[in-house]
Structure formats: structure tokens, C-alpha cells
Amino acid sequence: MLDDVLRGLADSYFRLPEWLRRGAGGFYRRIPPRWRMGRTYRETFAFIRESEFWSLPRHRVWQWGKIEETVRLAYEHVPYYHRRFGAAGLHPADLRSFDDFQRLPFLTKADVKEYLEEMASRGVPRWKWLATTTGGSTRTPMRFYQLKGVTRSKERAFVHDMWGRFGYRPGRRAVQIKGRHVGRPDRGRFWEYEPIQNVLEMDSHYLTESNLPAYVEAIRRFAPEFLIGYVSSIYLLARWLEEHKEAGFPRLVGLFLASENLYPWQRALFRRVFQCPICSHYGHSEMVLLGAECPFSPRYHFYPQYGYLELIGADGKPCTRPGEVGELVGTSFDNPVMPFIRYRTEDYGVLGSSFCECGRNYPVLDRIEGRLQEFIVTRSGRLISICVMGAAHFDMLDNVYQTQYYQEEPGKVEFRVVPRRSFAAEDLHRIQAAVQERTGADVEVTVRVVKEIPRTPSGKHRMIVQKIELPAFLRPGGEETHA
């Protein structure tokens, strides 16, 4: 795929002189996207549109076909699955229903790390493997393989379909604020125009209070129709804009959020500041599951054409009643190099009540709850979701720029704040009291003033740095986790 080849060259591309880049990129952009992005992209995109409004039974039949194909392929070509299925006394021919499928063992992140080489298919030549690593988290990154030239084209087709619900088409003017290193930070330029996608790419690493006016001015001059970015980056931008209404900000057609949980207070702020439709989505680098909002509802619609979603409760059984919380477990459909079968994502969701008025019969989750590491652990072993704690929505945080929870041992938590010039000594006590009130008595809260809060290698701001490895029995699923 042409786009992939160019992306591979992206680093050298960004080193070309600007006039050359604009010329080459502008010319390239005139080729229609469906040709530029190749056959896999075209076919995937066409299939998503064709199957978009299928009935539920029709989706199930199609998904079952993909599951059978994936399991058979895994059993025949992937040593790891051959061994695991064998040890469980299972053969692909025994699987005749979705119930049977649940007899297959789960795949954990620890398994992937431990058995990586054994997990790649012997049926796909090595030169077609695309080595990938999971993005920045507090945990060790995980390596895995995808199919070169195919997995990413398919991914792009899904993303374009998802944003397409909100009017996006490839080539429309967009600003993207993510962790990509672009621009000349030493000269105060933290962005770079990327003419192939017609995107102003901005580096989230330098998004500090003193640099924000320059970022906003660059966005204003570029006049995008769409804004794309990490929730935490857009949040900093939105807070600044709310306080500087005079700065003037372009009217957006849509705001697209990725990679992080979107908390209710953040959504409310984005609505106020940007006054445009918002689409947040759930996805991950493993590309096993993808869920996104539609214009009718802020709930996550999981693409049945992308992977098979199971929501597994604390008892190890699938959630059936709306409102139940479970772990997202996924089976990939489009990775013949390294199929993920019943993969535990360590992310948690709330089962949706019914299908949506948009007419898509996609499985729906009402919310994605905190990731496993986004909990505070109390002395008695209670888990408090960051969703409930908030991190920056108390009124007393007006005088701070950024915050972060930091925890190393149960029952003790440090709340780090980056002060603004208006910050005074009494703020410290008010914040301490407010946080303490929310955690309850079995957590000792200390507030610490810091100069800055380091970002993850991929440029995200983390709400909590959780150093405690949560044992399995402490995993959320019960009432107390979101008390």
C-alpha cells in the first residue's frame, strides 16, 4: 500500500525541505484515497458499508464463519494454540456454537510475552510479519506481529468509516495532537504540516501552559474542520480555551478522541468549548476490538466485522444483563500472522441496554470503565476508580494546571499538582481535604507540588501512575470497585 510505504519513509519525509514536501504531498493527495490506499482498504471499506445495517442474526452467522476460520488457522499453523487446545482436549471440529467457543482458554498479556515466538503462524512467511509494540503505559510494552500491508489498511478503513459517520472524508483539513515528534521544538515550533493526509500534526509533549498560546495560534491559522487527539491533550487545550475566549478558535465539524478514557466531566467541557459532535472510540494496538460512538449516542458500538467481543464477568462467564460490568475479551479476525483468540484486554466495560436508534445492530457497551491500572487501592484492598475520583474536576483545582495520582503501596496515595501562578498555600489544604474526602479513611492522601508531570513515551498524560500489581482477586467486577 502506497500510504504505508510513505509512512515508512515518514521520518526522512519530514526532513525534506518544506516546499518539496508540500509539492510532493499535494500531488499525491489528488489521487483518490481508495486507489492510494490499495485494494485491501477499498474492499474492507466497501464491506463495512455493505454490512452496516445487517440484522443481528446475519452478523452472528458471518462472525461464526470468521471464528471458525481463525480457530482452524490457529490450530493448524500456530504451535502455541495447537498445544493449548490439545491440552484442553479440544479440536476445531468440536466447536459448533458460540457456547462451544467459550470452552477455549483465555489468552492473557502474560501469555503473549512468554510465548511470543510460538504464537506466530508457521503458514505465513516471516517477511510478511510486521512487528508491533503496544503504546506507552506504566507496564512493560508488549510485542506482537501483524500482517504487513494488510492489517493497517484494514484498520484505516474502519477508522475512516467511524469518522465518516461525523462527516469526515480523507483529505479534509484536520489538526492532530498526538505523541508524534514533529516540528522544531528548539525554535518553538511543535507542529508540522503533513500534506498527504492534509493534517497539521502537533506534538503533545510540549503542550504546557506557556506554549498553549502558540499552539492555539497555529491551529487558528490552519483553520481545521476536524480536531483529533488524545483526550488528555485536548483537555488541556479546552481548559485554556475556556479561560481565553478572546483567543478565537475555528468552528469545528467534529472532535475525534482516541487512546484514553473519556471522563464525563471532560466530555461536558468539550461540548461547552467546541460545540460540535464528539466521537470517542475504544481501540488498541493489538487491533482485536474496535468500538466507537455514533451521532445518536455516546455509547460504544463494537464493529462485528472487526473482531468478536465477549464481555466476561468476574465469575468468568459472559455478561448478559445490561448494566453488568465485565472485562473486554476479544478474538481478532484480520491477523493471520498472530491470531488473538479470547484475548483478555484488561479493560472493563458496562454492557449496553439495547441497540441504538442509528439502526446498526452492533454490540453496544454503555461505558468503558477504568483500565485495570486506573484504580486507587485502599488499605483494605478496595479499588476506587479514577472515574469516580476525577482528577481535575474539583473547583479547587482552578489554580493548578495538571494533576496526577501516584501510588506505590496500598492505602497511600500521592496527588501531584502543577501549580499556576495564582496558586496559594491555602489551595494545598483545600485540595488535600477534597481528595481525602473522596478516597475515604483507608487511604492516606498527600498533596505534592511539582514543577511538571512527565508524559509517557508516546506523549500522553496519565491520570494515575499505579505501581501496585493488582492481584487477580482484586480485579474489578463487583460493586465496590465503583463505589
Ligand SMILES: [Zn+2]
Ligand atoms: Zn448508534
